[in-house]
Amino acid sequence: MSFDTGTPDDTANQPTLDPKDWAAFRASAHHLLDACLDRLTSAGEHPWQPVPQDVRDSYRLSEDGADATDLASTLRDQIMPYATGNTHPRFFGWVHGTGVVEGLMSEMVAATMNANCGGRDHGSVYVEREVIDWARRQMGLPSSASGVLVTGTSQATVIALSTARHKVLGADVRRVGNSDHKLTVYASTQVHASTQNALEIMGIGAEGLRLLPSGADGLDVSAMRAQIAEDRANGCVPFAIVGTSGSVDFGTFDDLTALADLARDEDLWLHVDGAFGAWTRLAEDPWRALTDGIDRADSIACDFHKWMFVPYDCGLVLIRDEADHRATFANRPAYLSSMENGLAGGDPWFCDYGTDLSRGNRALKAWCTIRAHGAKGLGTAITANCRQAALMGQLVETEDKMALVAPVVSNLCVFTADATLSATEQSALNTRIAQDLQMRGLAVFSTTTAQTPDGEDVTCLRAAITNHRTQAEDIEIAVQSVADCRDAKL
Incomplete structure (x- = not known):
């Protein structure tokens, strides 16, 4: 089959997708940058707000393009105001990171570079290696670890559990899969759903x-030991323990030292889910001690975009044994062969350690955040959030009708607005309060379920404070807003 490519004149001056008027684009980009900075400098004035229907309609794409001025205006006026609101100092929902202004600079540079970080020899690869090595040092893993x-x-x-499985079943798992092996993993009831997924x-x-x-x-280690023995007796193949460093519901931490001892005794892989809680390694005691033993893990999963305040998205997996890690994922076809020198150099490539060949430049925003604030500055912010959660717990306990439903361990505070009501009434009230505070732009709490002393489920208000902009005054305003909203509902 052949194609008519036209005459030489037809292909001599093909249009690019670059701006026809760079000066106009530059002016629009500068105006938009100023708008971004204005929004961040006034983050406390920009809570979440619902997206009106006419704004949603304006997102419709057409066959025709828009010029730079129109595009910048749309970004500024129709999109940027309708964010999740997690840059606001009273955003405590779920476990959303706040972002830092250095992320704005790094994302602009990353988009300009447009580097594919799956491999090869270029600056962004070395930046990522340094970010990973910095995190490795904070967690106490050996220099031979990978990530x-x-x-x-x-x-x-x-990635972590796949590596654990490969270590147990060997290279054949890549060819025949799990086969007839009844593989089992052990975790607490507080483990994140991502483990099951x-x-x-x-x-x-x-x-x-x-x-x-x-x-x-945290987790009942004796019960786990008994379960492992029972499963082995029944023909199962235990291969990993998952320790939780910071449960999403209540902020609890498993005893990683005890789990590491158990993993050693049973010859099992120890994986730590430290999505946000792993970063208490940077905090002051007593919060730093919550992750004692993490240096004995075989793998650690955590997020820079939560409690390290890096803009979304940027997660990390660390693996103690680089050889296990690489053997689990490396599979380069001929067209991805590396060379000793040139752009195709730079071994090892990151595509050999995960599922992605094409990878964006996540490292630069993490690197800029760490470079700007250092482990000390970030640790100070993390410590402050833990103290703020403790303050919220104290305010709840001094309020007549409110009650904590779990101890404040780290940065989570979970409570009910009126413990004098029935479980059903509490659930309805707490849900209404969370919704009302969000709709009015006062504060963002999310909800979770806890049990009353009688074993009844109750929906509770939940604050997960991973917010470097939060001040003690914000905690006081948030708790008072809950009380005001509760009293207005009665």
Whole structure:
């Protein structure tokens, strides 16, 4: 088959997608940058707000393009105002990171470079290696450990548990899969859903996840030891323990030292889900001590975009044994062969350590954040958030009707607005309060479910403070807003 490519004159001056008027584009870009900086300098004035229908309609794409001025105006007026609001100092929902202004600079440079960080020899690869090595040092893993930046802890968990499986089953797992092996993983009832998702993706299935009792002190190690023995007796193949450093519901931490001892005794892989809690390694005591033992993990999953305040998205997986890590994922076809020199050099390539061949430049925003603030500055912000959660807990306990439903361990405070009501009434009230405060732009709490002393489920207000802009005054305003909203509902 052949194609008519036209005459030489037809191909001599093909249009590019670059601006026809660079001066106009430059002016529009500068105006937009100023608008971005204006918004960040006034973050406290920009809570979440619903997106009106006419604004949604304006997002419709057409066959024709828009010039730079129109595009910049649309970004400024129709898109930027309708964010999740997590840059606001009273945003405490879920576990959303706040971002830092250095991210704005780094993302602009990353887009300009447009580097594919799957491999090869260029500056962004060396930046990523330094970010990974910096994190490795903070966690106390050996210099021989490896890592890769990913979308978040969910992807990191797949990579970590896949590496653990490869270590147990050997190279054949890449050819024949799990075969007839009844693989099992052990975690607490507080483990994040991403662990189950990973096992489902890996073909192990949710039935391969054993959830053990968890209390204020974390996972019941004795119960786990007994479950491992029972599973082995029944022909299962235990291969990993997942320790939780910072549960999403209540901010609890498993005893990683005890889990590391158990993993050693049972010859199992120890993976730590430290999506946000791993970064208490940078905090002051007593919060730093929550992750004692993390240096003994075989793998760690965590997010820069949560409690390290890096703009979304930027997660990390660290693997103690680089050889295990590489053997699990390396699979380069001929067209990706590396060379000793030139752009095709730079071994090892990051595509050998994960699922992605094409990878954006996540490292630069993490590198800029760490370069700007250092471990000390970031640790100070993390410590402040823990103190703010403790303050919120104290305010809740001094309020007549409010009550904590779990101890404040780290940066999470979970409570009910009126403990004098029935569980059903509390659930309805707490849900209404969370919604009302969001709609009015006063504060963002999310909700979770806890149990009353009588064993009834109750929906509670939940604050996860991963916000470097939060001040003590914001905590006081938020708790008072809950009380005001509650009293207005009665």
